[in-house]
Each structure stands twice: as structure tokens, then as C-alpha cells.
Amino acid sequence: MLTARDLSLAYGDRQILNGIDLDIAEGEVIGLGGPSSTGKTTLGRVLAGQLLPDHGEVLLEGTKVGPAATGHPARAQYAPQSSELAVDPRWPVRKVLANGMAPDPEVLAALGILDVWADRLPMQLSGGELARVSLARLFHPHLRLLICDEITSQLDAIEQDLLLRALVGLTGRRRIAVLLISHNSVLRSRFCRSSLALDRQDDR
Ligand SMILES: Nc1ncnc2c1ncn2[C@@H]1O[C@H](COP(=O)(O)OP(=O)(O)OP(=O)(O)O)[C@@H](O)[C@H]1O
Numbered sequence: 001m002l003t004a005r006d007l008s009l010a011y012g013d014r015q016i017l018n019g020i021d022l023d024i025a026e027g028e029v030i031g032l033g034g035p036s037s038t039g040k041t042t043l044g045r046v047l048a049g050q051l052l053p054d055h056g057e058v059l060l061e062g063t064k065v066g067p068a069a070t071g072h073p074a075r076a077q078y079a080p081q082s083s084e085l086a087v088d089p090r091w092p093v094r095k096v097l098a099n100g101m102a103p104d105p106e107v108l109a110a111l112g113i114l115d116v117w118a119d120r121l122p123m124q125l126s127g128g129e130l131a132r133v134s135l136a137r138l139f140h141p142h143l144r145l146l147i148c149d150e151i152t153s154q155l156d157a158i159e160q161d162l163l164l165r166a167l168v169g170l171t172g173r174r175r176i177a178v179l180l181i182s183h184n185s186v187l188r189s190r191f192c193r194s195s196l197a198l199d200r201q202d203d204r
Pocket residue numbers: 011012016035036037038039040041042043
């Protein structure tokens with residue numbers, strides 16, 4: 001499903017990614033760990049088609065990832081660490097979830113999103129509730145790859161476990177490939193079939 005080959009990327013003269021290969025099958029969850037600043041977010045954005053690598057290619061179901069045709073949501077979506085930055089603070093939950101299309105009731109139910117949140121603003125939700133809303137808005141019928149970048153790092157252990165169990169159940173049923181970026185090796189070993197770890201490319 002996802003095939004990334006020989007990905008390299010530098011910011012200026014600083015090499016961040018160097019010859020990365022990665023495969024994720026449909027419905028599979030693969031972990032990505034490694035120390036801070038080794039390029040996990042950068043790799044996630046390359047896989048989601050939001051950053052172009054200097055070298056190498058990313059194929060999703062045999063075609064290059066990149067911006068979707070106008071008016072269509074991208075097949076690969078990137079969920080950032082901070083849900084507050086991902087949603088417009090002026091929009092009520094109802095509008096955040098609609099995101100241009102009718103919210104999918106199965107996604108709302110699977111992620112535990114409650115009707116009573118609909119008229120609240122993002123700041124009127126807890127961190128865990130907002131993380132659920134922020135994830136739900138990324139789902140659409142053509143979603144094939146979800147990059148989750150430290151999406152539970154602001155939650156306590158119980159909430160982390162609940163959210164990831166709900167997410168992995170949903171993506172498994174829909175055969176969506178997932179890259180779970182996390183510093184937490186316990187979480188990765190619990191939810192991922194295997195993990196890749198990035199190393200530093202130079203002295204920084
Ligand atoms: N657009 C950019 N221009 C220059 N340097 C950048 C840019 N984006 C990121 N970097 C640098 O590249 C390095 C890798 O950043 P990245 O966010 O990919 O690392 P990370 O492994 O996800 O880090 P963390 O675990 O701390 O979130 C960092 O040192 C960062 O400062």
C-alpha cells in the first residue's frame with residue numbers, strides 16, 4: 001500500500017533524512033521512534049505528500065502521494081502533535097468535524113465523539129476530547145494513509161491507551177495504513193506491528 005524508497009531530505013546543508021525505505025501494508029500500524037530532531041516529523045510530512053524529498057519517492061497504492069485533485073481530500077493525512085494548532089479556535093466542534101463534508105457517524109462513534117460537544121469551541125474541550133475531534137476530521141472515504149505525529153503525548157496513560165485502541169480498531173476495519181510517530185516505545189510495541197527508529201545524521 002505505502003512504499004517509500006530511498007528518501008533523502010536536507011534543510012540547507014543539514015542532512016535530515018538519508019536513504020529511508022519504508023513499507024506499510026493496508027490496515028497495518030508501523031511505529032516511528034528515535035531521538036528528538038532526527039527527522040520524524042519531516043519524514044511524516046514527506047510520506048503525507050506535504051514536503052517533497054530531495055531524492056526518492058513515495059507511492060500510495062502505486063501512485064505518487066501529493067496534493068489531491070482540487071476539491072478532493074488527500075488520500076494521505078497528517079495528524080500533528082498539537083490538536084490546538086490543527087483546528088480553528090473560532091469554529092465550534094460541529095464545523096470542525098464537518099470540514100467540507102458530512103461527518104461519518106461510524107468515525108464519530110468509534111472515536112467516542114459526543115453530540116453534546118457540537119456547539120462548544122475547541123478550548124471548551126479537554127485535551128483528550130480535542131485530540132479525538134482533531135483526528136475525526138481527517139477521515140473521509142478515500143483516506144488510505146494516516147500519519148499520527150505524537151498525537152497522544154499530551155494525554156495521560158489511560159487516555160492514550162483508549163484513544164489509540166479506538167483509532168487502531170477503526171483504521172484496521174477500514175484497511176487504512178498508519179504511521180504512529182511516538183517517543184513512547186511502550187505504546188509503539190503495544191500498537192505497532194514493528195517500528196523504525198531514526199538516527200542522527202550528524203552532530204547538531
Ligand atoms: N523548514 C525547516 N528548515 C530548517 N530546519 C528545519 C525545518 N523543519 C525542521 N527543521 C529542523 O530539522 C530537524 C528535524 O526536525 P523534525 O521536526 O523533523 O524532528 P523530530 O524528530 O520530529 O523532532 P521531535 O522528536 O523533537 O519532535 C530539527 O532540528 C528542526 O529544527
